Amino acid sequence: MHIPEYILENRRLEHLVENQTTYRAGEAELHFFETHEKAEQVVLQFSNPVLANMIKGRKVMHLRGHESFNFLPGESLILPSDEIMCIDFPDADLEHPTQCSAMTISQDKIAEVVQVMNETIPRLDHKEWEFMDFNFRFTNDLGMYQLVQRLFFLFSENHPSKDVFVDFMLKELVIRVLRSQYQQIYKDELSLEGSDHRIAEIIRYIRREISQPLEVQDLAKKSCMSVSHFTRMFKHEVGVSPVEFIKKERIRKAVLLLKQPDLSIKEIYIACGFDSRSYFNRVFKQYKKQTPKAFQQSLLH
Numbered sequence: 001m002h003i004p005e006y007i008l009e010n011r012r013l014e015h016l017v018e019n020q021t022t023y024r025a026g027e028a029e030l031h032f033f034e035t036h037e038k039a040e041q042v043v044l045q046f047s048n049p050v051l052a053n054m055i056k057g058r059k060v061m062h063l064r065g066h067e068s069f070n071f072l073p074g075e076s077l078i079l080p081s082d083e084i085m086c087i088d089f090p091d092a093d094l095e096h097p098t099q100c101s102a103m104t105i106s107q108d109k110i111a112e113v114v115q116v117m118n119e120t121i122p123r124l125d126h127k128e129w130e131f132m133d134f135n136f137r138f139t140n141d142l143g144m145y146q147l148v149q150r151l152f153f154l155f156s157e158n159h160p161s162k163d164v165f166v167d168f169m170l171k172e173l174v175i176r177v178l179r180s181q182y183q184q185i186y187k188d189e190l191s192l193e194g195s196d197h198r199i200a201e202i203i204r205y206i207r208r209e210i211s212q213p214l215e216v217q218d219l220a221k222k223s224c225m226s227v228s229h230f231t232r233m234f235k236h237e238v239g240v241s242p243v244e245f246i247k248k249e250r251i252r253k254a255v256l257l258l259k260q261p262d263l264s265i266k267e268i269y270i271a272c273g274f275d276s277r278s279y280f281n282r283v284f285k286q287y288k289k290q291t292p293k294a295f296q297q298s299l300l301h
Helices: 006-011 107-120 142-156 160-192 198-208 216-222 226-239 242-260 265-271 277-288 292-298
Strands: 017-027 027-037 039-045 052-058 058-063 070-071 075-079 085-091 098-105 135-141
Touching: 006 039, 017 142, 017 160, 027 085, 027 142, 098 142, 098 160, 107 160, 135 160, 142 160, 198 216, 198 242, 216 226, 216 242, 226 242, 242 265, 242 277, 242 292, 265 277, 265 292, 277 292
Parallel strands: none
Antiparallel strands: 017 027, 027 098, 039 085, 052 075, 052 098, 058 070, 058 085, 075 135
């Protein structure tokens, strides 16, 4: 993947760290970022879901709930809206700049594509398609590479039908991301089901007993480990701490239950293991950026 030469020639180089060139089309924006000197703890945040593509060089990414990792050319990263990225540039200099793109897509456009998928292409596991609200990193296949490269051209093209062209391509992009996320989840679940590992057993237990109080001390005891060793092992295997995983599982179940209009908010938060509505509201808003009631009402429109 590469930034087209005509974009590099026409850009304005105003900053040595994360110099930004932006194009807009319809319900999306495409940002190119270049960094020409070493830097640490650079923060980026977007109000809409974003697809980041690493083009040249190396970034070290620090994301909530993840160990730090190298973000390299050929890789992509999906981030939910308002997610904070903290980035280091350990290798960048004037001769070896770091380059990446960030494409934001409106929530409405994503919801439109998800609805079409659910109406026309059902999942094999009979669950509904949904655009996951977690950080999802993957390696680009040929289809994704060609699609993103084409979008680079369309965003920067001065064509009267530019918005229409981009709209068609964005729909394909969202579908490819949905399928990639689903394949990863399906693979993880198969790996989990086929494993006798103690952490896998604890994950099964958490999902089975998600409506009950779940304490790290009890989970560690059940897995025959000390609390510190269990916590370290769990984070190594799963990528997040036990507390974070339990919260995410509770919210995941809450989202499904909120789609059932006959259930009250109280019935839902009890079924998800929350001991009060105020705590449920606080955790739900942390992950979904709105209250459970607002989320439930948004489904009616």
